[in-house]
Amino acid sequence: RVCRQWYSVLHDPYLYQHIVLKDIEFKQLLLSMKKLIHISPFIKSITMDGCYSDFIRRTIVSVPFSNSSCDAPPLYTHIRNLEADRRRQEYKKHNYNLHQTFSNYFSQLMALKGSTITSLCIINCRLDFELTELFCIIICAGYKLTSLYYENNDDQGIESPQLLQTLVMSTPNMRHFCGRHAGMNDVVLGTISRRWLSLETLTLYNLGKEGSSEGDSRNTLANISHQAFLELLCQCKELKSLELYDLACITNRDLALYNKEIERLKSKSKTRFRPYPEKEAERRPGGSVCQLRVTKYNSTPLSIPGFHDLLRLFPNLVRLEYVTNFNTFYNQFEGVTLELFEAEKASVDCLMKSKSLIYEGRWYEPMTAEQYLTAGLLRSLGAY
Numbered sequence: 001r002v003c004r005q006w007y008s009v010l011h012d013p014y015l016y017q018h019i020v021l022k023d024i025e026f027k028q029l030l031l032s033m034k035k036l037i038h039i040s041p042f043i044k045s046i047t048m049d050g051c052y053s054d055f056i057r058r059t060i061v062s063v064p065f066s067n068s069s070c071d072a073p074p075l076y077t078h079i080r081n082l083e084a085d086r087r088r089q090e091y092k093k094h095n096y097n098l099h100q101t102f103s104n105y106f107s108q109l110m111a112l113k114g115s116t117i118t119s120l121c122i123i124n125c126r127l128d129f130e131l132t133e134l135f136c137i138i139i140c141a142g143y144k145l146t147s148l149y150y151e152n153n154d155d156q157g158i159e160s161p162q163l164l165q166t167l168v169m170s171t172p173n174m175r176h177f178c179g180r181h182a183g184m185n186d187v188v189l190g191t192i193s194r195r196w197l198s199l200e201t202l203t204l205y206n207l208g209k210e211g212s213s214e215g216d217s218r219n220t221l222a223n224i225s226h227q228a229f230l231e232l233l234c235q236c237k238e239l240k241s242l243e244l245y246d247l248a249c250i251t252n253r254d255l256a257l258y259n260k261e262i263e264r265l266k267s268k269s270k271t272r273f274r275p276y277p278e279k280e281a282e283r284r285p286g287g288s289v290c291q292l293r294v295t296k297y298n299s300t301p302l303s304i305p306g307f308h309d310l311l312r313l314f315p316n317l318v319r320l321e322y323v324t325n326f327n328t329f330y331n332q333f334e335g336v337t338l339e340l341f342e343a344e345k346a347s348v349d350c351l352m353k354s355k356s357l358i359y360e361g362r363w364y365e366p367m368t369a370e371q372y373l374t375a376g377l378l379r380s381l382g383a384y
Helices: 004-010 026-039 054-058 084-093 098-110 134-141 161-170 186-195 226-235 252-270 304-313 326-332 338-353 369-380
Strands: 018-022 045-049 060-063 075-078 119-123 147-151 176-178 201-205 241-245 291-295 319-323 358-362
Touching: 018 026, 026 054, 026 098, 098 134, 134 161, 161 186, 186 226, 226 252, 252 304, 304 338, 326 338, 326 369, 338 358
Parallel strands: 018 045, 045 119, 119 147, 147 176, 176 201, 201 241, 241 291, 291 319, 319 358
Antiparallel strands: 060 075
16 A cells, blocks of 8 residues: 555656566466556557567477377377467467457557657567467557567568558558568568558568468568569668568679669769759668678578678668578588688678678578578488
């Protein structure tokens, strides 16, 4: 119990404008959200960082064999390794309905005071958001959002291209969009180029899967084309920070094509007479980018010519981060040895020292799960 004055202070709706929910168990998270709904504050930003579920963390379920007459002992796996429909069945079997409660509370939070939230950050959480209505709620009530960070939540982000495109169209004021979403493709990127002209921060992620059938909804998720990427650079003139995660359209050849096409567009624009030249037209595509991170694990890595063209494509870079490992080169090229890999790294380091930018080269990252699978396949074919 507190005095009336303290009670009024604690329930002041203007006190809770920037909400941070960090390292909270799922049940406690829901209680905190319920309390916020009761206070009904003017929320400007919500951050969920490191939230987890004890039930999801410790639950192991049996996996039956396809042959019911098999006498082998049952296999067990963690519940997060199952498909979404099977996980939903297991949650229902254990009377675990916190995902529905989360969707209900989150919907009410997003709608408070006519939806005043402009920033939403959900990172490092292990809550199985795929079984919630999180992104549908953002689409319906997040039209004022200018920042959306969704990273490292033990899932593929938004896997549906249609859902991701709808989110882009429903948030016209977006400036910062970070996170690896498996639904990113040419159509979605084209919508971003047309809708988010004031975009400043963007993460592009390549799922790296080819659809196996015509009816597979993922058959358009394989690669972002160089045409779509070039359109992004030409349209989003305010882009300052860019993360390119395993994009197949970032290779030596593609980077050279980008520069060639930009020069062609530049010379074409000079042929037209303009009595009052526009400053927007003089800005080179890619010239606004000052921070760039390129990750290469499963796509073709860059070599010295590619880095030269990369610096030419983004001439005003202040910081460049390049992430890869030896297995990337080994899986993509024949006859690559550790000595050649070290020589390539030394050449790139020497080039970056001659430039006035901050360069962080992370060439010794551990193998990813996809690289282990590729190595196993190559070993079975006798390539190793």
